[in-house]
Amino acid sequence: MAKTDALQGSLDLLVLKILSRRAPLHGYGIMTAIEEISGDALRVEEGSIYPALHRMEEAGLVRAKWIEKSNGRRARSYEMTARGRKQLTSEEARWTAVTSAVQRVLKLA
Amino acid sequence: MYEPNTDVIQGTLDMLILKTLSLEPMHGFGIARRIEQISRGVFKVNPGSLLTAFQRLERVGWLNSEWRQTDKSRRAKFYSLTRSGRKQLEIETTNWNRRASAIARLLKAEG
Amino acid sequence: MSWIGRFTNLFRRDRLHEEIAEELASHIAEAVERGRSAGEVRKAFGNELLQRERSRDIKLVPWLDSLASDVVFGWRQLRKRPAVSTAAILSLALAIGATTAAFRLVDAVLLRTLPVAHPDRLFYLAVNYVDRDGQPDYRDDFDYPTFQKYREAVADRADLMVVGINARQDVVFGSAAEPERVYRQYISGNVFNVFSLQAALGRLIAPYDDLTTGGSPVAVLSYEYWTRRFARDPGVLGKTFRMGSDLFRIVGVAPRGFIGTEPGAVTDVFVPAMMNTEAIHSLGWSWFRIWMHPKPGFSAEQVRQLLQVFFLREHQERLKEFDSRTAKTAIKAFLNEKLLLLPAASGASDVKRQYRRPLLILAALVILVLLIACMNVGNLLAAQAAARAREMALRVSIGAGQWRLIQLVLMESTLLAAIASALGTFFASWSAPLVVSMLHVPEDPVRLVLNSGWRSLAFSVALTSLVALLFGLAPALRASGVKPISALKGGQEPPSRRRGMKALLAAQMAFCVLVQFVAGLFVASFQRLSNRPLGFSAEHVLVMDLSASQKQPLQVWMQMADQLHGTPGVQSAALAGWPLLSRNRWTEMGVRVPGKLTEGRPSYVLDVSPGFFETMRIDQIDGRDFRRGDLPPRLGASTQPLPGVGIVNEAFARVYFKGENPVGRSLWLPIAKDLSAPMQIVGYVRDAVYYDVRERVHPTMYLPMNPRQHDAFLVRTAGDPLALAPTLRSLVLKARSDFQVHTIETQSDFIRWQMLRERLLATLSLFFAIVALLLAVVGLYGLLNYLVTQQRREIGIRIALGARPTQVVRRVTTDLLAMVSFGLFLGLAGGLACGRFVESILYEVKPTDPAAAAPLLALFAAALLAVLPPAIRAVHIDPAETLRSE
Known part of the structure; x- marks a missing residue:
């Protein structure tokens, strides 16, 4: 439970961040990228990544297209839109504000 | 319409409550005010969430509560940390730091 | 996603479904490739079907197929909260009814074009001058000799017509003993031709009827009069009636719908202008309007300029007849008079002229009332929507899209508006004739044909849609913007929404003040006029x-x-x-x-x-x-x-x-x-x-x-003077058989008639002001009540945590009252700004009059009154109970 909680407010942020560097990526790829980079400190629930992606697609933050893979299968890959880039900036700022605020509370002795 | 979640993250709120109470027993209003003050307004603590959080934390045995007089001689419920609450605070703090630094790493990471 | 996209999605739903399934499948395949078991991944996905639905519904909104169920759902929603729905429907019905009634009046007096050919090419002549108080004014009555001269002057550049001023006259049909009263209009022989009208029966008055003085005693009935008086008897042709000293023969019936040229009056009988034998050679016998229809190739302005030259020459000529001692200022004013052409597309009448501005002002007031009602209902619905945030959140979390929710809420507001407008139309059908009857003078009734045909229907439908959109959109957007996570957790909606509601409140207050303000001016004006010493006693x-x-x-x-x-x-x-x-x-x-x-x-x-x-x-x-x-x-x-x-x-x-x-x-x-x-x-x-x-x-x-x-x-x-009327009448007739009693009225009737406009304005604007006040108070009460309910838990906690009652009250009311004050201020500023427009029809009242501020005090008092009950409720919230109920 703790893990999902931690991600609740930040899944969008992480997805956008990943896509800002490694687009286009399919859902699975985004998921594994988050886990890899965080050194498995962050785990993404498979049940939450697709609703999140589709919601962001609907909101125009990301867009998707089908990409033919070498093994002949198609994969739906996502990349970030200009609006997504803007959203990323503000999400990042918010994240920084939140963490530093928590840090301030935690540092109370 | 797209709105990011602006609430205080649930798990984080528990931790902040525990942390605040680790210093001294307080009543609910005081806790909310303290958190708001120290976070410099980043956290707007919703009294509703606060109350459910108290109830939950008390049920799992991390908090004690008792009715006391406030300095303005009114009755209010005062909360204090139990031993297991103190332990939980340590666990949560560690977890939080780990997660936060992971996300920070991810945000800073290049390529 | 655009509407079109949504629409095409409707037909692509299976493909979309497949795409999502494929996307999930490819995910699972990938995971298996990396060495996880398919079963484990599936389990991690949770219920795959649910997953699929959740994803799909974000993209796909079944739209058309859900319309019917939306109506049912909306109706159920309305039934579920009868008090709120009734309040909303009634206040809307009142406002829509008043608006529709106002529209019908404005339409009948000002807007409706005459049912004739090329109404936009019709004009009537007027002379503008400066009246004895130095105010510019115009007159549009001319005498027959002037008409004849002008007709010669324009020659073949335009059709110039005599359109007599509608007047009542006693006529005797056949050998009937008692005279009856008809409304007759003298018209020149070319009028029906220029209007391109066809007779419903027999023939119309033609140019050859209007060649010699008193030469052709023929008459054409209006269709309405033919129906009312003769039950559309075709045998009416050839019948005669005596009017004055002439015996007129009925030769035809005018087409249905053409009831003369004067809004506010209905013509029963048309007769040739040259039958008005007294008028033909009488200078200053000004009982005619002169209408003009420029012939093809000539513009109205060309004709006007031509006539203006002629008019000036005429004036200089007439100056010679002036008394040599006439003051210079009077001569200068006389020579400064100018000939005007006014558009006659919607007719010309004194009623139109006198009630144009009052009706427009009343229409503006009524629109403000409508806006207030819309905001009210909007806020009511918004409060409902907020109270239903959990329901909405559930819908969102099971995948209902934003548009879907907007549709749901809009459907509700459309239903509300439709019911309200049905009621309102009913109200209007009763109130519009009532207002017309208020315009009546006993001896000279204002006869307005109030359209209840497609025009007012179209207006109602347009109004209803607009209203539904006006008050439905905000709550709909609000509902669709709901955030499932915070709402499901039972959190409050973010303050921005409440800010929106408060902004609406301020606007509502501002409009209300504006209505109160203008109404206050009219009422004060009417009072001062009623109380003005006349110098004589009209009673008895x-x-x-x-x-x-x-x-x-x-x-x-x-x-x-x-x-x-x-x-x-x-x-x-x-x-x-x-x-x-x-x-x-x-x-x-x-x-x-x-x-x-x-x-x-x-x-x-x-x-x-x-x-x-x-x-x-x-x-x-x-x-x-x-x-x-x-x-x-x-x-x-x-x-x-x-x-x-x-x-x-x-x-x-x-x-x-x-x-x-x-x-x-x-x-x-x-x-x-x-x-x-x-x-x-x-x-x-x-x-x-x-x-x-x-x-x-x-x-x-x-x-x-x-x-x-x-x-x-x-x-x-x-x-009672009228009680003596029959006695006096028979006394006169007995004493002198050669005397005729035309009318018996009371002197007070003359005064009442002169103050009709003021009375109408004062009565109606007062009515609107009361409705507006009522609506605003209900709105304020509703909003505060909602806020208290919404913050109940928070207030309870605050009380439990040691907040004092005053703090609680201040917390819930401070910014609300600030909004009210802000609205009052805005409304007052608006009122002063509009003051100039109404000033000309006020009697000894200025917009800056302190009397105009009285309604504001009433409004503020009402606001405080409305705030009181919810505030008291807030203080009496029992913390223990609220906390227990969580």
Whole structure:
């Protein structure tokens, strides 16, 4: 439970961040990228990544297209839109504000 | 319409409550005010969430509560940390730091 | 996603479904490739089906197929909260009804075009001039000789038409004994041709009917009159009726829907203009409007310029007939007059002219009331939507899209608006005729054809849709913006939403103040006008309009007056050329007082019999009343001026005698061109209003009466004057069989009639103001109540945590009252800004009048009253209970 909680407010942020560097990526790829980079400190629930992606697609933050893979299968890959880039900036700022605020509370002795 | 979640993250709120109470027993209003003050307004603590959080934390045995007089001689419920609450605070703090630094790493990471 | 995209999605749903399935499949395949078991991944996905639904529904909104179920759902939602729905429907119905009624009035008076060919190419002539108070004004009545001259002047550049001013007249059909009253219009022979109208029966008046004076006594009935009076009997053709001294033959029926050219009046009978034998050669017999239809190739302005040249030449010509002593300012004003062409597409009438501005103002007020009602309902629904945030959140979390929720809420508001507008239309069908009946004068009813056809239906439908959108959109957007996570957790909605509601409240208050403000001005105006001292007493005075078959010496008239006086219940009786305030006036410009420069100052003149001042209760300051045998200054048999006597009022003494007692003084009164006769002042009376209740009292001279054919009897009675009317009527007819009683009215009727506009404005705007106030108070109460309910838990916690009652109250009311004050301020500023527009129809009230501020106090008091109950409720929230209920 703790893990999902931690991600609740930040899944969008992480997805956008990943896509800002490694687009286009399919859902699975985004998921594994988050886990890899965080050194498995962050785990993404498979049940939450697709609703999140589709919601962001609907909101125009990301867009998707089908990409033919070498093994002949198609994969739906996502990349970030200009609006997504803007959203990323503000999400990042918010994240920084939140963490530093928590840090301030935690540092109370 | 797209709105990011602006609430205080649930798990984080528990931790902040525990942390605040680790210093001294307080009543609910005081806790909310303290958190708001120290976070410099980043956290707007919703009294509703606060109350459910108290109830939950008390049920799992991390908090004690008792009715006391406030300095303005009114009755209010005062909360204090139990031993297991103190332990939980340590666990949560560690977890939080780990997660936060992971996300920070991810945000800073290049390529 | 666009609507089009959504629509195509509807047909692509299976493909979309497949795409999502494929996406998930590819995910699982990938995971298996990396060494996880398919089962484990599936489990991690949770219920795959649910997953698929969740994903799919974000993209796909079944739209059309859910419309019907939306209606059912919306109806159930309305039924679920009857109190709120009823309040919403009733306030909307009231506002929609008032708006529809106002539209029907405005449409009937101002908007509806005549059912004729090329209405936009029709104009009527008017002359603009500066009135005696220096205000620009225009007149649109012309005499027949002028028409003839203009017709020659424009030649073949335009059709010039005589359109007589609608008037009532007594006619006798066939051999009937009793005369009946019809509304007739004299029209020139080309009118029906230019209008391109076809007869419903028989033929219409044609140019050949209008060639010689009194030559063609034919008449055309209006379709409406034909229906009402003759039940559409085709045998009406060839029947005759007597009007005045002529026998007219009915030759046809005008087409259905054409009821004359005057909004506010309905013509029953059209007759050729040249049948108006008295008028043909009478200069100054101005009972016609002149209409103009430029022929192809000519513009209206070209014709106007041509006529203007002619008009000026005519004026200079007429100047030569002016008295040589006429003041320079009067001459200059006369020469500055200008000919205008006014659009006649929607007809021309005095009702239209007089009620144009009042109706527009009332329409504006009614629209404000409608807006207030919309905001009210909007806020009510928004509160509901917020209360239903959990429900909405559930919908969102099971995948309902934003548009889906907007549809749901909009469907509800459309239902609300539809029910309300049905009720409102009902209300309008009752209230619009009521307003028309308020415009009635007993003797001369305003007859407005209120359209209940497609125009008002179209208006209602458009209005309903607009209203539904107006109050439905905000809550719909709000509902769709709900955040499932916070809402499901039971959190509050973010403050931005409440800010929106409060902004609406402020706007509502501002509109309400505006309505109150304007209504306050009208009410104050009406009150001041009603309370203005008139200088005479109208109560218990009966006015009988009599005529003799030929000119009778004054002696005969006085005998009649004596007979009336002798009737039980009659206190006194007198004669006058016409009653005061009957919209008749005789203005004398050339009064000269020895030793005083002529300044062209107009004076009113009224010829009265002995006993007039006593009957009207106009106090005598000095001198005497007229006696029998007194004569006015006049022209003798050998055209030499003969002296006479007169009585003047205070205003006259102020202007000509520095306010000193003028009794015994003399002056010169013009009696013919360049000829004056001396008049000795024998009496000095108090000021009394003569022509218009709104005007200040002008210098007035009363003169002894000349022998005449037509007179007004003024009878002061002890009791109800109208109760005596039948007695007096039969008394007159018995005494003189050659006398005719035209009308019997009370003097108070004249005053009421003159204040009709003010009364209408005051009554209706007061009604709107009360509705607006009611709506605003309900809105304020509803909003605060909602806020308290919404913050119940928070308030409970605050109380539990030690907040004092005052803090709680302050917390819930402070910004609300700030909003109210802000709204009040805005409304007041708006009111002052609009003040100039209404100022011209106010009587001795200025928008800056402190009286105008009174409604604001009422509003503020009402606001406080509305705030009180929820505030008390907030203080009495039991923390223990609220916390337990969590």
